[in-house]
Amino acid sequence: MGQVHAVTERVYDASPEQVFDALADYQNSREGLLPAQYSEYEVREGGKGAGTVVHWKLQATESRVRDCLFTVTEPSPGRLVETDANSSLVVTWTVTPAGAGKAKAVVEATWNGAGGIGGFFERTFAPKGYNRIHDQLLANLAAAV
Secondary structure (H helix, E strand, O other), X not given: OOEEEEEEEEEEOOOHHHHHHHHHEOOOOXXXXXXXXXXXXXXXXXXXXXXXEEEEEEEOOOOOEEEEEEEEEEEEOOEXXXXXXXXXXXXXXXXXXXXXXXEEEEEEEEEEOOOHHHHHHHHXXXXXXXXXXXXXXXXXXXXXX
16 A cells, blocks of 8 residues: 655635635635535534534546545644545645745645555556646636635
């Protein structure tokens, strides 16, 4: 079994605070940022940043649907960490300044992949699929901020 890692980023014509606030607002803005691969979105506790518990289903491929139940923490300013109770998936969002009036958002997803030949294919292809999904989410965020 090996760790699988996917990273996507985008620079915005908005302040880091605006970008972070949109990502951290699970109650009002986050659901609207999600692309079509997400379904059954539900905030179960909290709704803004640390302490939020949020559920969704993610259709990663035509045949693979993840049932996710994330608990959100904020280990440092500008950083959200979503930890899935149903798997080893951890999604980290980091927002930093990127020049005057600009912000950079980086989303990293990691999980423990399968072993053997299946794990090889997962480590090879899954990050590309996850990056496409996150790239769409980041594009939706650009339209929102």
